[in-house]
Amino acid sequence: PPAEGTPDENYSIAIPPPNVTGALHMGHALNGTMQDALARMNRMQGHNTLWILGTDHAGIATQAVVERELREDGTSRQELGRERFVERVWEWKQKYGSTIVGQYKRLGASCDYERERFTLDGDYVRAVYRVFVALYDKGYVYRDNYIVNWDPGTHSAISDLEVENREVEDTLYLVDYPVEGSDEVVTVATVRPETMLADTAVAVHPDDDRYRHLVGGACTLPLVGRRLAVIVDEHVDPEFGTGALKITPGHDPNDFEIGRAHGLEEVTVIGEDGRMTEAAGERFAGLTVAEAHDAVVAALEEEGRIRDRRPYVHSVPFSHRSGERIEPLISLQWFCRMDELAAPAIEVVERDEVRITPAQWKRVYLDWMRNIRPWCISRQLWWGHRIPVWYCDKCDETYVAETPPERCGACGGQLRQEEDVLDTWFSSALWPFATLGWPDDTPELRAFYPTDFLTTAREILFLWVARMIMMGLEFPGQIPFRDVYVHSVIQAPDGRRMSKSLGTGIDPLDEIEAYGADALRFGLLAMSSSQDVPYSKDRVQQGLDLANKMWNASRLILLNVDAGSDSAVPAGTARSARRSRAFVEDRWILSRLQRAIEAVTADLESYDFAHAALELYRFFWSEMCDWYLEIVKPRLYDSEPEASATLLHMLEQVLALAHPMLPFVTEEIYSYLRDVAPERRAGMVVVHRFPEPHAWLVDESAEAEVGAAIELTRSLRRWRELAGVAPRTVLAARAQDTEPPELVGRLARVAFDGDAAGAESLAQVGPVEILASGDIDPEQVRHRVDERRQALCAEVERAQRKLDNEGFTANAPADVVEAEREKLAAYRAELEDLGEST
RNA sequence: GGGCGCGUAGCUCAGUGGGAGAGCGCUCCCCUCACACGGGAGAGGUCGCUGGUUCGAGCCCAGCCGCGCCCACCA
Numbered sequence: 001p002p003a004e005g006t007p008d009e010n011y012s013i014a015i016p017p018p019n020v021t022g023a024l025h026m027g028h029a030l031n032g033t034m035q036d037a038l039a040r041m042n043r044m045q046g047h048n049t050l051w052i053l054g055t056d057h058a059g060i061a062t063q064a065v066v067e068r069e070l071r072e073d074g075t076s077r078q079e080l081g082r083e084r085f086v087e088r089v090w091e092w093k094q095k096y097g098s099t100i101v102g103q104y105k106r107l108g109a110s111c112d113y114e115r116e117r118f119t120l121d122g123d124y125v126r127a128v129y130r131v132f133v134a135l136y137d138k139g140y141v142y143r144d145n146y147i148v149n150w151d152p153g154t155h156s157a158i159s160d161l162e163v164e165n166r167e168v169e170d171t172l173y174l175v176d177y178p179v180e181g182s183d184e185v186v187t188v189a190t191v192r193p194e195t196m197l198a199d200t201a202v203a204v205h206p207d208d209d210r211y212r213h214l215v216g217g218a219c220t221l222p223l224v225g226r227r228l229a230v231i232v233d234e235h236v237d238p239e240f241g242t243g244a245l246k247i248t249p250g251h252d253p254n255d256f257e258i259g260r261a262h263g264l265e266e267v268t269v270i271g272e273d274g275r276m277t278e279a280a281g282e283r284f285a286g287l288t289v290a291e292a293h294d295a296v297v298a299a300l301e302e303e304g305r306i307r308d309r310r311p312y313v314h315s316v317p318f319s320h321r322s323g324e325r326i327e328p329l330i331s332l333q334w335f336c337r338m339d340e341l342a343a344p345a346i347e348v349v350e351r352d353e354v355r356i357t358p359a360q361w362k363r364v365y366l367d368w369m370r371n372i373r374p375w376c377i378s379r380q381l382w383w384g385h386r387i388p389v390w391y392c393d394k395c396d397e398t399y400v401a402e403t404p405p406e407r408c409g410a411c412g413g414q415l416r417q418e419e420d421v422l423d424t425w426f427s428s429a430l431w432p433f434a435t436l437g438w439p440d441d442t443p444e445l446r447a448f449y450p451t452d453f454l455t456t457a458r459e460i461l462f463l464w465v466a467r468m469i470m471m472g473l474e475f476p477g478q479i480p481f482r483d484v485y486v487h488s489v490i491q492a493p494d495g496r497r498m499s500k501s502l503g504t505g506i507d508p509l510d511e512i513e514a515y516g517a518d519a520l521r522f523g524l525l526a527m528s529s530s531q532d533v534p535y536s537k538d539r540v541q542q543g544l545d546l547a548n549k550m551w552n553a554s555r556l557i558l559l560n561v562d563a564g565s566d567s568a569v570p571a572g573t574a575r576s577a578r579r580s581r582a583f584v585e586d587r588w589i590l591s592r593l594q595r596a597i598e599a600v601t602a603d604l605e606s607y608d609f610a611h612a613a614l615e616l617y618r619f620f621w622s623e624m625c626d627w628y629l630e631i632v633k634p635r636l637y638d639s640e641p642e643a644s645a646t647l648l649h650m651l652e653q654v655l656a657l658a659h660p661m662l663p664f665v666t667e668e669i670y671s672y673l674r675d676v677a678p679e680r681r682a683g684m685v686v687v688h689r690f691p692e693p694h695a696w697l698v699d700e701s702a703e704a705e706v707g708a709a710i711e712l713t714r715s716l717r718r719w720r721e722l723a724g725v726a727p728r729t730v731l732a733a734r735a736q737d738t739e740p741p742e743l744v745g746r747l748a749r750v751a752f753d754g755d756a757a758g759a760e761s762l763a764q765v766g767p768v769e770i771l772a773s774g775d776i777d778p779e780q781v782r783h784r785v786d787e788r789r790q791a792l793c794a795e796v797e798r799a800q801r802k803l804d805n806e807g808f809t810a811n812a813p814a815d816v817v818e819a820e821r822e823k824l825a826a827y828r829a830e831l832e833d834l835g836e837s838t
Numbered sequence: 839g840g841g842c843g844c845g846u847a848g849c850u851c852a853g854u855g856g857g858a859g860a861g862c863g864c865u866c867c868c869c870u871c872a873c874a875c876g877g878g879a880g881a882g883g884u885c886g887c888u889g890g891u892u893c894g895a896g897c898c899c900a901g902c903c904g905c906g907c908c909c910a911c912c913a
Contacts, residue, residue: 165909165910172913188913189912189913190913191913192913235911235912236912236913237912237913239912240912240913241912241913244913245912245913246913247913248913252911252913253911254911254912254913255911255913256911257911258911314912314913315910360842360843361842363841363842364841364842364908364909367841367909368908368909371909371910458907458908459908461908462909489907493850495906526851526861527850527851529851529852530843531843531844531851531906531907532843532844532906532907533850533851534850536849536850536851536861536862537862538849538850538861538862538863539850539851539861539862541861541862541875542861542862544875545875545876546875547875548873548875548876549872549873549875549876551872551873552872552873552875552876553872553873554872555872555873556872556873557872558872559872560872610851610852611852614852614860614861617860617861618860625872625873626877629872630877633871633872637871714878714879717878717879718879718880720878720879721866721867721878721879721880722879726867726868727867727868727870727877727878727879728868728870749870795857798857799857802856802857802893802894805893805894806893807892807893807894808856808893808894809893810893811892811893811894812856812893812894813856816856817856819856820856820857823857
């Protein structure tokens with residue numbers, strides 16, 4: 001699309017960039033379908049529409065894939081060295097990185113494929129560096145020794161959000177620490193005895209009388225002999241264990257906080273390689289954590305320090321990336337302070353400038369943002385945005401800049417760039433504006449930022465969405481999008497998570513192969529909801545059925561229509577069209593169409609995709625096909641011009657209405673429709689005007705009249721079943737007062753012929769009197785009618801009781817009472833009718 | 839520990855105060871000239887449980903039972 005107009009007039013979506021390593025999964029398929037439905041609708045509504053496409057370099061994931069390849073080749077990234085490794089990843093990216101883009105095409109996603117973005121493109125890197133430097137200059141970004149979630153699997157620090165807590169069965173050891181200068185011991189509880197080697201204090205609660213006499217004194221750390229001060233701290237829970245807490249600032253996040261508060265020494269006994277360090281002492285240095293665990297227990301056992309051991313279930317952090325148990329370590333990392341960035345991002349959501357749907361996620365977002373903590377943004381990886389910080393070889397000088405000077409300004413020394421790269425989410429946070437050319441003031445940015453819509457899985461609400469809002473406000477200075485829609489998670493059919501490792505995944509491409517892209521799209525929209533839903537092949541089948549039905553209905557219309565009448569009769573949307581239409585069924589279906597257009601549009605605009613899909617299905621199948629097409633057939637076969645004109649108009653409107661959800665079949669059918677009258681229908685549906693409901697085509701009296709005919713037809717069919725009359729048998733009947741429409745006779749297979757004047761009357765169905773004829777068993781009819789009469793009596797009694805209740809008549813709204821009276825009257829009328837037949 | 843959500847027909851789900859709906863499945867009938875990926879007619883729910891509010895509750899309130907998710911530093 002041209003970069004013209006304003007963001008208010010235009011419509012834009014930035015796709016949640018899939019990982020370059022990724023293949024399309026159900027989440028993408030659902031997410032992509034929703035975005036595409038909105039993009040297509042808005043495009044058809046005449047908005048200049050941009051759907052930005054691109055991929056994410058996905059630091060850890062991509063590095064892992066290439067490292068696996070290297071391992072298969074018998075080498076490693078270390079052997080290759082950084083530069084060649086990064087080259088190798090780029091090669092991999094060029095070769096496989098766009099797989100998923102092709103898969104989006106198969107889904108029918110109408111993205112801007114001409115402008116595919118990548119988070120490591122030159123311009124994008126420039127944006128990332130600009131942001132990092134700016135945040136550093138503001139003092140938000142800093143480097144510090146701090147306890148981080150160390151992932152031994154990826155050999156990198158990871159952020160709090162990439163940690164997943166799991167319930168684990170462990171052993172809780174109660175260990176005696178001798179009190180200095182007495183025979184007493186203090187017993188502490190731990191599930192990780194190996195970390196005791198790094199203990200630097202013992203803490204108790206300030207109000208705990210049991211330990212009051214020890215406060216200010218010290219214990220001796222078994223195996224090590226270090227002197228541990230006994231301190232008080234509010235964080236200690238006197239109820240847990242013995243009420244005495246060993247403090248290990250180097251290997252426990254809580255203890256770290258306590259340690260910093262009390263100025264305790266920070267001892268590190270576990271290294272980044274997951275092995276015990278020199279500081280663990282000769283006996284343990286070099287052991288793995290697991291080995292050290294056993295060795296420490298054995299040693300304590302030997303000294304008689306273990307008082308007790310108990311089975312203990314607790315939650316333990318694991319890496320979301322590698323699946324390995326997180327090792328909390330003190331490490332020199334880059335952090336970003338979030339409080340200042342969060343404040344305006346809280347406000348825009350509070351004020352609904354960024355709307356979050358469904359609404360309950362607004363509070364979840366706000367709660368998290370109000371308690372936001374510093375973000376560890378450095379990663380010990382090679383694939384990613386290498387942090388734009390340079391250190392001097394010779395002096396302490398540090399340069400934080402988009403481009404560094406040649407040499408150190410202070411001493412002329414060589415500069416060496418920071419080894420770490422940025423958390424992938426740091427760059428993703430800039431996605432909605434970096435893809436539009438920021439930091440330059442580009443036409444694209446002016447035309448399409450802020451974007452309109454973002455759909456996301458709730459698991460990345462904090463990881464990504466919140467950060468985009470913060471960065472959008474901080475840098476371009478505007479919200480990144482107006483609406484955030486948190487979609488449901490499609491689970492495996494059995495309700496478990498869809499996952500590769502569980503073998504529960506269903507590949508959307510297989511489903512497209514089996515059912516077609518339109519069917520999958522329809523199915524996903526129809527099954528989506530605000531809550532998680534199991535994947536349902538039945539819904540996808542329903543989509544296939546709908547596409548098939550459209551195809552067949554179109555065949556009926558296009559093969560029988562009189563093309564000339566298309567232009568001879570006023571189009572359906574013309575104001576004159578309603579008056580000029582002689583047939584009530586035409587006015588009826590046009591009227592029903594207006595309501596369907598209104599409903600589908602409103603559903604899509606409020607992101608109620610399931611209802612949009614199901615309403616389209618209902619209208620097209622039940623009203624258009626089951627009733628209108630059946631009603632209009634004889635006129636169609638007779639080449640009656642208004643039938644043709646109405647059908648062509650209906651088809652055109654329905655195709656346009658359905659197109660955002662079912663792009664392929666509608667485009668295909670439209671190409672045939674276009675051939676019927678090329679002078680009136682140029683182009684493709686994708687750029688067709690999206691249908692708008694017209695008040696002047698809503699015709700209540702036509703709706704009432706055809707509605708009554710439909711009801712009568714159904715009543716007659718029901719009576720036929722009741723009486724056990726074969727479907728092909730034409731019932732003899734007489735219309736009592738009013739002349740029923742020809743169409744009721746045809747649809748219900750009833751012949752209103754005067755010849756039957758002398759025949760016995762069998763039943764009264766509405767205004768129609770059914771007459772005896774040779775094919776009907778009167779005994780069976782009587783029996784079934786008796787049953788119906790009993791049911792009606794019960795209804796009459798119920799309604800009567802309700803209306804006799806003064807509480808009801810006095811307090812219920814008048815129209816409700818009136819409706820009840822009408823119902824009662826209807827039951828009585830039917831009962832009376834039945835009475836005549838026996 | 840806190841928060842959010844869910845429990846409605848055999849299955850998957852709609853339904854936020856006036857006599858329970860859809861799709862699939864099931865039963866019966868029909869290959870009627872667009873479609874058997876079809877058409878017609880049906881059966882099938884004490885709306886998790888217990889109280890409460892109301893003339894009236896699937897819907898509002900309280901409590902309970904069961905399930906799921908998110909957040910959280912009790913070793």
